[in-house]
Amino acid sequence: MEKHTLAKNEIMATGSILLVLIYVVFFTLFIIIFPIICNNKFLLHIAILANIFALVAISWDLLFGFVGILNLAPAVFYGAGAYTVGFLTKYCHIHPIGGLIIAGCVGLLLSLLLGLPSLRLRGAYYAMATLAFSAVLNTLALGMPNITGGEEGIIGIPSLISGTEWNFYFSSYLVLTCVLALKYMLSTKYGKKLTSIREDEILSQAAGIDTSKYKVIASTIGGVIAGLAGGYSCYYFNNVAPEVFSIAFTFSIITITVTGGIGTIIGPVIGSYLLTFANENLYIIGQYRLLVYSGIIIFVILFSPTGIIGAVKKLKRN
Amino acid sequence: MLLQILVSGFLLGGIYALMASGLSLILGVMRIVNLTHGLFFTLGAYILFSFIIGTNVNPFIGMFFTIIVLFLIGSFLEWLIIKRIKYSEINMMVLTLALAIAGEEFIRITWGPKYLHIPPLIEGEIRLGHIYMPNQRILACFIGLFMLFLLMFFLKKSKTGKAIRMVQQIPETAALMGINVRAISMVVFGLGVVLAGAAGSLWAPMYITYPAMGWTPLLISFAIVILGGMGSLGGSILGGFLFGFATLLTSMYLSSGLVNVIPFITLFIVLLIRPSGFFGKDIF
Numbered sequence: 001m002e003k004h005t006l007a008k009n010e011i012m013a014t015g016s017i018l019l020v021l022i023y024v025v026f027f028t029l030f031i032i033i034f035p036i037i038c039n040n041k042f043l044l045h046i047a048i049l050a051n052i053f054a055l056v057a058i059s060w061d062l063l064f065g066f067v068g069i070l071n072l073a074p075a076v077f078y079g080a081g082a083y084t085v086g087f088l089t090k091y092c093h094i095h096p097i098g099g100l101i102i103a104g105c106v107g108l109l110l111s112l113l114l115g116l117p118s119l120r121l122r123g124a125y126y127a128m129a130t131l132a133f134s135a136v137l138n139t140l141a142l143g144m145p146n147i148t149g150g151e152e153g154i155i156g157i158p159s160l161i162s163g164t165e166w167n168f169y170f171s172s173y174l175v176l177t178c179v180l181a182l183k184y185m186l187s188t189k190y191g192k193k194l195t196s197i198r199e200d201e202i203l204s205q206a207a208g209i210d211t212s213k214y215k216v217i218a219s220t221i222g223g224v225i226a227g228l229a230g231g232y233s234c235y236y237f238n239n240v241a242p243e244v245f246s247i248a249f250t251f252s253i254i255t256i257t258v259t260g261g262i263g264t265i266i267g268p269v270i271g272s273y274l275l276t277f278a279n280e281n282l283y284i285i286g287q288y289r290l291l292v293y294s295g296i297i298i299f300v301i302l303f304s305p306t307g308i309i310g311a312v313k314k315l316k317r318n
Numbered sequence: 319m320l321l322q323i324l325v326s327g328f329l330l331g332g333i334y335a336l337m338a339s340g341l342s343l344i345l346g347v348m349r350i351v352n353l354t355h356g357l358f359f360t361l362g363a364y365i366l367f368s369f370i371i372g373t374n375v376n377p378f379i380g381m382f383f384t385i386i387v388l389f390l391i392g393s394f395l396e397w398l399i400i401k402r403i404k405y406s407e408i409n410m411m412v413l414t415l416a417l418a419i420a421g422e423e424f425i426r427i428t429w430g431p432k433y434l435h436i437p438p439l440i441e442g443e444i445r446l447g448h449i450y451m452p453n454q455r456i457l458a459c460f461i462g463l464f465m466l467f468l469l470m471f472f473l474k475k476s477k478t479g480k481a482i483r484m485v486q487q488i489p490e491t492a493a494l495m496g497i498n499v500r501a502i503s504m505v506v507f508g509l510g511v512v513l514a515g516a517a518g519s520l521w522a523p524m525y526i527t528y529p530a531m532g533w534t535p536l537l538i539s540f541a542i543v544i545l546g547g548m549g550s551l552g553g554s555i556l557g558g559f560l561f562g563f564a565t566l567l568t569s570m571y572l573s574s575g576l577v578n579v580i581p582f583i584t585l586f587i588v589l590l591i592r593p594s595g596f597f598g599k600d601i602f
Contacts, residue, residue: 070408072415124351127411128540129589132582135537139579247533251419254412288427294420301413302402 020180031172035165044168048236050276051171055229057256057268058178059222065263066186067218068198070127073134074253076114077107077223079244081230083141086154086240096158100231107227108220115219138245153241167236174232175269178225182265185221194218198263248290255293259300261309270308322449323566329451331562332459333517335555337535338542339466340513342554345543347486347506350400351407353414355514355539356532357421362388362515363522363531364429367436377439381461384519385512392511393504400507401500418532426529434527436519458520465516466555469509473551482506514539541585 035044060074081103088099114130141153161167185191196204197211205211234240243249252275260271279289304311337359344352365387369380399417403410438454445451473479485492485502493499518532542561546553561581568580 064408068408070411072411124407124411125544125589127351128537128544129586132537132541132585135533136579136582136586139582143579247419251415254415258412288423290419291423291427294416294423297416298399298413298420301409301416302399305406305409 024176024180027172027176031169035168041164044164046276046280047273048164048167048171050273051168051175052229052233052236053252053256053276054175054269054272055178056226057253057260057272058175058182058265059225059229060253061257061262061265061268062182062218062222062225064257065267066194066198067215069215069219071114071130071219071222072127072250073114073130074222074226075245075247075250076130076134076137077110077226078230078233078249079134079137079141079240080110081107081227082234082240082244083154083230084227085231085234089158089234090154096235100228100235103231103234104224104228107223107225107230109223110227111220111223112216115216115223134245134247134250138242141242141245153239155239159235159238161235171232171236174228179265179269182221186265190214190217251290251293255297257307258297258305259307261307263306264309267307267309274308323570324563325449325451326455327563327566328559329455329459329562330565331559332462333521333558334538334542334561335558336462336465336520337514337517338539338546338554338558339469339551340510340517341539342543342546342551343469343513344507344510346551347482348503349407349489350404350410351414352507352510353411353536354395354418354421355510356534356536357418358388358392358511358514358532359518359521359535360425360527360529360532361391361421362518363436363527364425364434365515366519366522367429367434367527370436377437381439381516381519385516388512388515389508392508395511396504396507401503418536422529422532429529431529436523436527438523452524454524458524461520462517465513469513470551478502478505537585538581541581541588544585545588 056074056078059077060071063069063071084103084106085099088102089096114133159167161170186194193204194214196207197214230244233244256271256275257268258271259275260269261267275293300307306313337355341352341355344350344355362384366377366380366384369375369383370377373380375383395417399413400410403413438452440453440457443450443452444456473483481492481497481502482505484495484497485499485506489499492502517535521535522531538561542557543554545560546555546557564580564584
């Protein structure tokens with residue numbers, strides 16, 4: 001029996017690797033053709049924005065949807081990554097790739113810093129701690145103009161990659177890599193343990209899972225992704241400003257993830273694309289944007305807490 | 319100088335204590351993390367503004383009506399939306415956050431994004447030696463303490479108050495004893511909202527009024543409630559005064575921009591060392 005199962009798993013693994021390769025090939029074709037078909041740089045720009053948000057949303061969903069911890073500061077990792085790139089470029093004139101990698105590392109360190117207290121604190125306490133932390137960073141970013149450039153932030157950062165098309169490819173690939181890597185990770189034993197923690201933490205602990213370790217690992221992965229996203233965004237926008245730490249940003253991420261569907265990997269991506277494009281196209285509602293966002297969240301939480309993906313799954317079942 | 323700081327700190331602390339008590343009440347009785355507390359702080363100020371500027375009533379009557387309106391809004395909100403998400407603590411946080419942002423945008427649309435000034439309810443100041451105490455601050459602290467006193471009296475002596483305390487202490491059994499937990503939830507949320515809004519309407523004439531003014535008080539209230547112990551009303555009141563002192567002490571040594579960092583750092587440290595605070599029981 002044992003041998004038989006192993007063989008079957010191997011075949012399935014090979015099969016899925018093939019599947020993955022096919023996906024990647026199609027994806028590559030798609031993103032190469034896409035800019036050629038729609039000769040619209042602005043559209044590509046929006047897509048890049050959506051990609052960046054998607055990355056942060058995925059990282060946030062890792063903690064919220066999969067482990068069940070509410071983190072009110074995805075902005076912390078993202079902003080820290082962005083400011084790291086800003087500082088390093090301005091004061092150390094670092095090479096862009098180096099900057100990006102260090103942004104990821106900063107995300108990692110910060111996530112450890114925030115992740116360790118999460119072991120001691122439950123739900124609401126932890127959420128407040130993260131909210132406070134992001135408020136502190138926001139205040140610091142605004143209050144120390146000599147170092148951080150104050151309200152204006154740091155400007156004049158050179159691009160990592162020049163050209164909108166190439167940025168589109170790069171960011172899309174980042175998202176793809178993220179999604180694939182996480183999907184793989186979740187299919188492993190580790191991923192299943194992670195999901196079990198969300199379902200019932202006490203039961204998981206009783207089953208012998210070291211929940212603290214998994215929480216920290218999940219938090220760290222999320223931190224790295226968000227840090228990378230932040231660093232990349234600094235290169236793409238060529239500047240970084242205190243807005244990265246704002247509640248508005250955190251809130252956008254939450255809206256995206258909750259709408260798209262928490263607890264899935266694709267959900268945040270879909271939510272990000274939907275909302276970013278809607279945001280740009282409905283610029284008439286510009287000043288009402290946050291109102292609309294919050295309305296969406298309220299609606300989704302009241303009527304379909306599992307978001308769009310959840311609703312689709314429910315429909316499929318029926 | 320120190321005496322001035324102590325006095326000013328005390329006066330400010332009264333307002334902090336008022337707001338923190340509202341949060342503590344909702345947290346303790348309903349077990350929900352209410353992120354709309356800052357919104358109602360702001361709303362209180364704006365509603366008072368409308369009463370004073372819009373109509374020509376006596377400001378004190380304006381305050382009275384503000385409180386009534388806030389209670390109605392709070393209870394209604396609880397009945398309409400909050401009660402549906404009781405099952406999930408996390409979703410509740412996201413929901414109240416969304417409500418808070420929606421509310422802030424609503425305020426921004428209705429009253430405009432510009433800074434507003436509410437004239438002080440009482441002009442002038444009292445001087446005792448070297449100490450200056452603007453009358454508005456004394457009034458604010460006095461009204462705050464009065465409301466807190468009313469609250470404690472209400473909780474201790476009245477039938478509804480006792481029912482509220484029962485729901486806090488033995489939630490499951492309270493329903494079995496015939497207490498209308500639904501109604502109590504509405505009342506408690508309304509009360510919490512009133513306390514926040516009263517704090518806001520007392521605070522605003524001394525400073526300025528703007529749509530996003532509620533976030534810092536929200537975090538400060540949480541810091542106070544956590545510091546004083548979740549579920550402990552006395553702890554929140556005491557914590558409120560402590561924070562009042564701390565804020566003014568730090569404002570002496572730090573630039574005003576950085577003063578707000580202190581409550582957040584304190585909160586962070588307290589959460590790391592002793593999440594249940596000084597007086598509280600660990601609710602979560």
